[in-house]
Amino acid sequence: xxxxxxxxxxxxxxxxxxxxxxxxxxxxxxxxxxxxxxxxxxxxxxxxxxxxxxxxxxxxxxxxxxxxxxxxxxxxxxxxxxxxxxxxxxxxxxxxxxxxxxxxxxxxxxxxxxxxxxxxxxxxxxxxxxxxxxxxxxxxxxxxxxxxxxxxxxxxxxxxxxxxxxxxxxxxxxxxxxxxxxxxxxxxxxxxxxxxxxxxxxxxxxxxxxxxxxxxxxxxxxxxxxxxxxxxxxxxxx
Amino acid sequence: xxxxxxxxxxxxxxxxxxxxxxxxxxxxxxxxxxxxxxxxxxxxxxxxxxxxxxxxxxxxxxxxxxxxxxxxxxxxxxxxxxxxxxxxxxxxxxxxxxxxxxxxxxxxxxxxxxxxxxxxxxxxxxxxxxxxxxxxxxxxxxxxxxxxxxxxxxxxxxxxxxxxxxxxxxxxxxxxxxxxxxxxxxxxxxxxxxxxxxxxxxxxxxxxxxxxxxxxxxxxxxxxxxxxxxxxxxxxxx
Amino acid sequence: xxxxxxxxxxxxxxxxxxxxxxxxxxxxxxxxxxxxxxxxxxxxxxxxxxxxxxxxxxxxxxxxxxxxxxxxxxxxxxxxxxxxxxxxxxxxxxxxxxxxxxxxxxxxxxxxxxxxxxxxxxxxxxxxxxxxxxxxxxxxxxxxxxxxxxxxxxxxxxxxxxxxxxxxxxxxxxxxxxxxxxxxxxxxxxxxxxxxxxxxxxxxxxxxxxxxxxxxxxxxxxxxxxxxxxxxxxxxxx
Amino acid sequence: xxxxxxxxxxxxxxxxxxxxxxxxxxxxxxxxxxxxxxxxxxxxxxxxxxxxxxxxxxxxxxxxxxxxxxxxxxxxxxxxxxxxxxxxxxxxxxxxxxxxxxxxxxxxxxxxxxxxxxxxxxxxxxxxxxxxxxxxxxxxxxxxxxxxxxxxxxxxxxxxxxxxxxxxxxxxxxxxxxxxxxxxxxxxxxxxxxxxxxxxxxxxxxxxxxxxxxxxxxxxxxxxxxxxxxxxxxxxxx
DNA sequence: CATGAATGAGGGTTCATTCAT
DNA sequence: CATGAATGAACCCTCATTCAT
Numbered sequence: 006x007x008x009x010x011x012x013x014x015x016x017x018x019x020x021x022x023x024x025x026x027x028x029x030x031x032x033x034x035x036x037x038x039x040x041x042x043x044x045x046x047x048x049x050x051x052x053x054x055x056x057x058x059x060x061x062x063x064x065x066x067x068x069x070x071x072x073x074x075x076x077x078x079x080x081x082x083x084x085x086x087x088x089x090x091x092x093x094x095x096x097x098x099x100x101x102x103x104x105x106x107x108x109x110x111x112x113x114x115x116x117x118x119x120x121x122x123x124x125x126x127x128x129x130x131x132x133x134x135x136x137x138x139x140x141x142x143x144x145x146x147x148x149x150x151x152x153x154x155x156x157x158x159x160x161x162x163x164x165x166x167x168x169x170x171x172x173x174x175x176x177x178x179x180x181x182x183x184x185x186x187x188x189x190x191x192x193x194x195x196x197x198x199x200x201x202x203x204x205x206x207x208x209x210x211x212x213x214x215x216x217x218x219x220x221x222x223x224x225x226x227x228x229x230x231x232x233x234x235x236x237x238x239x240x241x242x243x
Numbered sequence: 244x245x246x247x248x249x250x251x252x253x254x255x256x257x258x259x260x261x262x263x264x265x266x267x268x269x270x271x272x273x274x275x276x277x278x279x280x281x282x283x284x285x286x287x288x289x290x291x292x293x294x295x296x297x298x299x300x301x302x303x304x305x306x307x308x309x310x311x312x313x314x315x316x317x318x319x320x321x322x323x324x325x326x327x328x329x330x331x332x333x334x335x336x337x338x339x340x341x342x343x344x345x346x347x348x349x350x351x352x353x354x355x356x357x358x359x360x361x362x363x364x365x366x367x368x369x370x371x372x373x374x375x376x377x378x379x380x381x382x383x384x385x386x387x388x389x390x391x392x393x394x395x396x397x398x399x400x401x402x403x404x405x406x407x408x409x410x411x412x413x414x415x416x417x418x419x420x421x422x423x424x425x426x427x428x429x430x431x432x433x434x435x436x437x438x439x440x441x442x443x444x445x446x447x448x449x450x451x452x453x454x455x456x457x458x459x460x461x462x463x464x465x466x467x468x469x470x471x472x473x474x475x476x477x478x479x480x481x
Numbered sequence: 482x483x484x485x486x487x488x489x490x491x492x493x494x495x496x497x498x499x500x501x502x503x504x505x506x507x508x509x510x511x512x513x514x515x516x517x518x519x520x521x522x523x524x525x526x527x528x529x530x531x532x533x534x535x536x537x538x539x540x541x542x543x544x545x546x547x548x549x550x551x552x553x554x555x556x557x558x559x560x561x562x563x564x565x566x567x568x569x570x571x572x573x574x575x576x577x578x579x580x581x582x583x584x585x586x587x588x589x590x591x592x593x594x595x596x597x598x599x600x601x602x603x604x605x606x607x608x609x610x611x612x613x614x615x616x617x618x619x620x621x622x623x624x625x626x627x628x629x630x631x632x633x634x635x636x637x638x639x640x641x642x643x644x645x646x647x648x649x650x651x652x653x654x655x656x657x658x659x660x661x662x663x664x665x666x667x668x669x670x671x672x673x674x675x676x677x678x679x680x681x682x683x684x685x686x687x688x689x690x691x692x693x694x695x696x697x698x699x700x701x702x703x704x705x706x707x708x709x710x711x712x713x714x715x716x717x718x719x
Numbered sequence: 720x721x722x723x724x725x726x727x728x729x730x731x732x733x734x735x736x737x738x739x740x741x742x743x744x745x746x747x748x749x750x751x752x753x754x755x756x757x758x759x760x761x762x763x764x765x766x767x768x769x770x771x772x773x774x775x776x777x778x779x780x781x782x783x784x785x786x787x788x789x790x791x792x793x794x795x796x797x798x799x800x801x802x803x804x805x806x807x808x809x810x811x812x813x814x815x816x817x818x819x820x821x822x823x824x825x826x827x828x829x830x831x832x833x834x835x836x837x838x839x840x841x842x843x844x845x846x847x848x849x850x851x852x853x854x855x856x857x858x859x860x861x862x863x864x865x866x867x868x869x870x871x872x873x874x875x876x877x878x879x880x881x882x883x884x885x886x887x888x889x890x891x892x893x894x895x896x897x898x899x900x901x902x903x904x905x906x907x908x909x910x911x912x913x914x915x916x917x918x919x920x921x922x923x924x925x926x927x928x929x930x931x932x933x934x935x936x937x938x939x940x941x942x943x944x945x946x947x948x949x950x951x952x953x954x955x956x957x
Numbered sequence: 958c959a960t961g962a963a964t965g966a967g968g969g970t971t972c973a974t975t976c977a978t
Numbered sequence: 979c980a981t982g983a984a985t986g987a988a989c990c991c992t993c994a995t996t997c998a999t
Contacts, residue, residue: 032999033961040962060298060971060989072964077991141379142427169454172441178428179445182420189380190416203410207417211449216407275979298972310981315974508978509982516983536968536992548985553970617855618903645930648917654904655921658896665856666892679886683893687925692883751958776994786960791995 041079043069048090049237053135087140088147094136095148097237098123103154105227112162113214117205118227119155120184124201125230127188130238134188145181155180162212169213179211199224279317281307286328287475291373325378326385332374333386335475336361341392343465350400351452356465357393358422358446359439363468365426366434368476372426383419393418400450407451417449437462517555519545524566525713529611563616564623570612571624573713574599579630581703588638589690594703595631596660596684597677601706603664604672606714610664621657631656638688645689655687675700755793757783762804763951767849801854802861808850809862811951812837817868819941826876827928831937833869834898834922835915836944841902842910843944844952848902859895869894876926883927893925913938 047069051061061083066073080086102122109115127134137144145151159176162168170176187204190196206223210216232238285307289299299321304311318324340360347353365372375382383389397414400406408414425442428434440461447457470476523545527537537559542549556562578598585591603610613620621627635652638644646652663680666672682699686692708714761783765775775797780787794800816836823829841848851858859865873890876882884890901918904910920937924930946952 028999030960036998037962062991063989073990074965074992075963078962138380142376142424170441170445172438174428174432175438175441175445178424178442179421179449182422182424183417183449184420185423186380186416186420189384190412194412200410200413203408203413204416207408207413207449210451211417211421211445213448213454216451271979278980300973301971311973312975312982313980316979321973504978506981512977513983538970539968549969550971550986551984554983559969614856618852618900646917646921648914650904650908651914651917651921654900654918655897655925658898658900659893659925660896661899662856662892662896666888670888673886676886676889679884679889680892683884683889683925683927686927687893687897687921689921689924689930692927747958754959777992787994788961788996789959792958797994 037078040071040075043071044076044079044086045090045093046237047071048086049094049136050132052087052090052139053132056139091140091144091147093237094133094144095150098126098148098150099154101126101230101232101236105230108228109225111167111222112158112165113167113209113212113218113222114225115158116155116162116180116212117202117209117219117222117225119158120180120205120208121201121223122227122230123184124187124191124204126232126238128191128196128201129230129232131192133238134192137185137188138192142181142185145185151177151181159212167214170211176212180208183208183211275316278307278309278313281309282314282317282324283328283331284475285309286324287332287374288370290325290328290377291370293377329378329382329385331475332371332382333388336364336386336388337392339364339468339470339474343468346466347463349405349460350396350403351405351447351450351456351460352463353396354393354400354418354450355440355443355447355457355461355463357396358418358443359461360465360468361422362425362429362439362442364470364476366429366439367468367470369430371476372430375423375426376430380419380423383423389415389419397450405452408449414450418446421446421449513554516547516551519547520552520555520562521566521569522713523547524562525570525612526608528563528566528615529608531615567616567620567623569713570609570620571626574602574624574626575630577602577706577708577712581706584704585701587643587698588634588641589643589685589688589694589698590701591634592631592638592656592688593678593681593685593695593699593701595634596656596681597699598703598706599660600663600667600677600680602708602714604667604677605706605708607668609714610668613661613664614668618657618661621661627653627657635688643690646687652688656684659684659687751792754783754785754789757785758790758793758800759804759807760951761785762800763808763850764846766801766804766853767846769853805854805858805861807951808847808858809864812840812862812864813868815840815944815946815950819944822942823939825881825936826872826879827881827923827926827932827936828939829872830869830876830894830926831916831919831923831933831939832941833872834894834919835937836941837898838901838905838915838918839944840946840952842905842915843946845906847952848906851899851902852906856895856899859899865891865895873926881928884925890926894922897922897925 044065047067048061048065050068051064055061055064062076063073065086066076076086080089102119105122106115106118109118127137156173156177159168159173159180163171163173163176168176170179183204187200191200202223206219209219209222214222282303285305286299286303288306289302293299293302300314301311303324304314314324318327340357343360344353344356347356365375394411394415397406397411397418401409401411401414406414408417421442425438429438444457444461447460448454452460520541523543524537524541526544527540531537531540538552539549541562542552552562556565578595581598582591582594585594603613632649632653635644635649635656639647639649639652644652646655659680663676667676678699682692682695685695685698690698758779761781762775762779764782765778769775769778776790777787779800780790790800794803816833819836820829820832823832841851870887870891873882873887873894877885877887877890882890884893897918901914916937920933923933923936928936
């Protein structure tokens with residue numbers, strides 16, 4: 006119990022049920038995993054709609070549709086489920102956006118694709134935007150997205166001379182900062198359809214890409230975002 | 244009661260006490276105003292150290308050094324004191340940074356000066372940075388700084404052709420987003436002395452200023468920031 | 482707060498209100514002390530009727546007739562109020578029994594008087610007996626009664642040769658053990674009027690007093706027990 | 720189900736399985752009885768270490784090493800398992816102490832042997848002492864020890880003129896009270912090797928045996944206590 | 958029967974709010 | 979107005995109990 010049983014929200018991996026455990030145990034474990042998933046989905050919706058508050062376990066279980074005590078069969082504290090949820094969100098973003106990003110080879114194109122796609126995602130799924138805005142910088146910086154994927158593209162862009170900036174961490178802030186504010190914006194007012202691309206262009210420029218190149222990269226056709234039906238972003242499914 | 248009696252934290256202006264009230268009334272009003280100021284300072288410190296939480300009145304009054312019931316003589320709700328405090332912080336920033344900004348006439352220089360100064364302020368006063376980071380986008384967008392001063396410079400920069408961006412609101416996000424992330428960064432790690440200027444440069448570039456010009460503007464000597472001793476940012480004084 | 486403000490249950494002592502504190506503070510402190518007394522009385526009744534359980538704060542406040550939150554203005558934990566209550570009970574016993582005991586000079590007479598009086602008290606106030614039985618040895622050994630008064634008489638009895646036993650601690654057990662069982666008995670069945678004296682006689686014999694002497698000491702007329710009307714043992718008075 | 724299947728902890732007797740049931744049923748019944756024994760042993764350890772609390776079933780099953788739900792296959796309530804356990808403890812004491820007591824014919828010697836042996840047992844097995852102290856008078860008075868065996872010796876002592884006391888119930892309290900306090904004492908401090916005998920002597924004196932006789936009886940050599948390896952008092956064996 | 962995940966009643970605890978002084 | 983003790987709603991958390999397997 007309390008071990009890390011979750012990988013993303015889609016339950017995509019099959020745990021290869023060991024033949025040695027009896028059927029009862031297997032069934033119990035399956036049920037437990039499904040309940041855990043419910044809880045994380047509930048936490049996602051609770052955070053998105055109420056922000057991070059010290060008193061949320063009640064809300065989480067209500068959103069998840071499970072009994073209050075059940076929470077403690079899976080998590081010890083509020084921070085624990087918050088962290089798990091932020092990780093799950095990060096994994097989910099990658100699951101959705103990565104197929105598009107990996108079609109681009111130029112670091113500038115990859116960053117532009119990532120930035121514009123994620124903003125489009127926020128427009129399509131306000132709950133996602135709310136989660137990030139309410140969670141604050143912590144929600145953005147948790148997970149491998151901000152710690153591995155984006156830094157990788159920054160590194161490639163600087164090495165290849167595509168970006169003229171030299172401070173890697175500053176570069177990360179120049180990407181995440183505008184995206185966070187964009188999320189805030191899409192929640193409070195309607196934005197034009199070119200907004201995600203204009204934002205991506207500006208981000209590239211801040212990294213030292215020339216206006217003309219930035220525009221070219223930012224307005225490429227990156228393809229359509231596909232959201233799996235089992236996604237955490239999809240409306241509640243008990 | 245509950246009228247807007249606060250303007251900044253310095254108690255610099257005297258509100259023109261009516262001659263008709265007697266001395267006792269005058270003394271009472273003075274005491275009330277001082278208590279109110281204590282409360283806002285307490286709120287500032289409470290927010291900075293504990294984040295925005297739904298349950299903070301106890302903490303605010305403790306930080307302010309007044310009794311719990313006193314809170315309700317000045318504010319009705321938590322949101323009220325939060326809003327007042329955010330406004331006071333905004334006014335305070337202007338009081339400190341504006342003397343430097345108004346020495347610059349070029350919109351790019353003004354933006355660069357504002358951005359770099361405010362980041363320097365966050366470095367010097369982590370409590371200030373914490374307040375903004377914990378308060379989130381709301382803390383940044385409250386007050387006349389984000390609603391009047393910066394938009395004014397953006398407008399001037401676009402009109403004069405200094406900025407090539409055309410979306411005014413996007414421009415605001417491109418300034419505030421990186422600043423917010425910068426605040427987060429200065430709280431978690433040490434930054435180089437040129438960090439505020441590099442950030443300002445990147446911001447100008449995102450607005451469409453060329454690399455060379457952006458660098459020139461961002462690395463001007465804007466003069467030294469002076470923090471009044473009665474500032475809300477200064478260490479607690481009951 | 483949480484300082485030791487209680488001395489017995491009768492509020493007998495006057496704290497000599499300092500002239501330096503203002504009236505408001507004085508009134509507040511008075512009210513606080515009265516509430517604290519209510520809580521200890523409530524705790525006494527709660528222990529007596531339900532035994533020591535891990536979940537009693539609710540019961541204590543209900544018995545005390547105060548709000549649940551009020552408990553935490555006076556005590557931090559259940560153990561704290563239990564200990565205070567046991568101390569208060571010990572003080573109360575001394576307040577009631579000591580006037581009779583101090584009329585006896587012979588150690589054997591003093592022990593006999595104490596034992597028989599305390600059993601009579603338990604017969605008259607079953608709530609008191611219940612408190613002790615439910616609290617177990619801890620309830621008996623807390624307070625100065627078991628740690629100072631009785632040991633003093635044991636010492637005197639051994640020194641003077643009245644008792645032939647030499648192990649002081651064993652002697653204490655030989656007194657407290659039968660008394661504890663007697664409390665248990667008076668709660669479950671009717672006892673004869675000579676029961677307290679017969680018990681006292683047997684206790685003296687166990688300490689090494691001869692049958693004849695023991696009987697003489699145990700059946701002396703020790704006078705009538707007087708219970709103050711403000712006693713914690715008296716029925717609930719809000 | 721819920722019938723009284725337990726007699727002592729040693730599983731010494733076989734309940735005469737009906738010949739008509741097939742082997743599978745027999746195996747099932749065996750397993751059930753073993754589980755029940757595990758539960759009572761678990762209850763014993765749980766009570767000893769945590770005292771009698773209203774919320775202990777979790778602890779009992781954990782100590783027993785069985786699943787939580789299993790409890791309800793054997794007992795309905797907490798009181799039920801507590802009573803069963805107290806009875807089992809009583810039976811166990813008799814099983815251990817009786818072989819020594821029955822070697823004595825004089826009632827005074829029998830009482831002295833029982834008292835000193837049981838205190839020696841408490842010294843050797845603190846878990847046993849804890850169980851009794853935590854269980855309080857109820858733990859002492861449950862079982863046939865306090866209701867049959869000891870009263871039988873009291874009766875014999877009074878009839879034969881060995882004891883001068885005439886109140887049978889008082890006599891029982893004079894035996895059990897000191898024993899209970901002695902259990903409390905051996906848990907909190909080290910006692911001398913003659914302590915059990917001194918206690919027994921004092922008890923005899925309280926019953927009206929003269930000092931000289933009491934000493935003679937209490938310091939007889941009663942032989943060595945033998946604890947069966949399958950005893951509930953022995954260290955946990957799953 | 959044994960198992961253990963889920964349940965939810967019930968008691969613990971905090972803290973915004975009131976109010977007598 | 980300032981004070982701070984009292985209040986009680988609302989949430990946290992545990993743990994006896996159920997039940998599908």
